[in-house]
Amino acid sequence: MKNPTWQRDELILALDLYFQLEPGQIHGRNPQVEELSELLNQLPIHARELRNKKFRNANGVGLKLSNFLAIDPGYTGKGMRRFGKRDQNVFQEFAHDRERLHRIAGQIRQAVGNEELVDQLYQIQDEEDLTPLWQVQEGKVLYKLHKLRERDQSIIYEKKELVFQEMGCLICEACAFDFERTYGKLGHRFIECHHTTPLALSSETRITKLEELALVCANCHRMLHRKISDLTVPGLRALVMERRKGA
Numbered sequence: 001m002k003n004p005t006w007q008r009d010e011l012i013l014a015l016d017l018y019f020q021l022e023p024g025q026i027h028g029r030n031p032q033v034e035e036l037s038e039l040l041n042q043l044p045i046h047a048r049e050l051r052n053k054k055f056r057n058a059n060g061v062g063l064k065l066s067n068f069l070a071i072d073p074g075y076t077g078k079g080m081r082r083f084g085k086r087d088q089n090v091f092q093e094f095a096h097d098r099e100r101l102h103r104i105a106g107q108i109r110q111a112v113g114n115e116e117l118v119d120q121l122y123q124i125q126d127e128e129d130l131t132p133l134w135q136v137q138e139g140k141v142l143y144k145l146h147k148l149r150e151r152d153q154s155i156i157y158e159k160k161e162l163v164f165q166e167m168g169c170l171i172c173e174a175c176a177f178d179f180e181r182t183y184g185k186l187g188h189r190f191i192e193c194h195h196t197t198p199l200a201l202s203s204e205t206r207i208t209k210l211e212e213l214a215l216v217c218a219n220c221h222r223m224l225h226r227k228i229s230d231l232t233v234p235g236l237r238a239l240v241m242e243r244r245k246g247a
């Protein structure tokens, strides 16, 4: 069985380590490479039954890192000449934005450090329509973490209570849809909550504050998730208003 293709999260972690190493340190016997190999084996991305014995072993990880040598214009020594399109894309995207790379890698590492959390993240399904156009820049692990946090019913209840007390209704912050107005009793007190903290800043240890939650209808919530890396609730509101003006 062939091992699954490297995903964005994995490439982010690998590239982050690559930038910390000298070319001579890139090999499977380096303890840092071994550590990355172990970490990749913890990521809740590839189903465990799709992995073979060699899945992301230290040698393979060392080879992957040396692919970056071939892409790196700063490296003039001899080395591998083979690399994939994804490797190249991730390299080009982050070569001049290493701070962001390191921050995202750190957040992924933190999430994966918690075994119980990893099991929960495994259970979050991938979005069926995450085509490359809608790729989550911060990778799947942080996206799943976002979805997991939005399952916390107690904070959602609190948020809805608070807004209902204040406004007497629950309307979508992006499109102003009011479930009760459309559906009557059936829609009473129904709305969803979206976490507004950017993925790269979210952390599983942080307690959600009520002001970090936006009330949105189910449609707007799906739209926000389609472009989660750069679409905010005010951004979506502006888009909806613009469309309505044009209509």
Ligand SMILES: [Zn+2]
Pocket: 172, 173, 174, 175, 176, 177, 216, 217, 218, 219, 220, 221
């Ligand atoms: Zn809406």
Ligand SMILES: [Zn+2]
Pocket: 146, 150, 193, 194, 195, 221, 224, 225
């Ligand atoms: Zn959300």
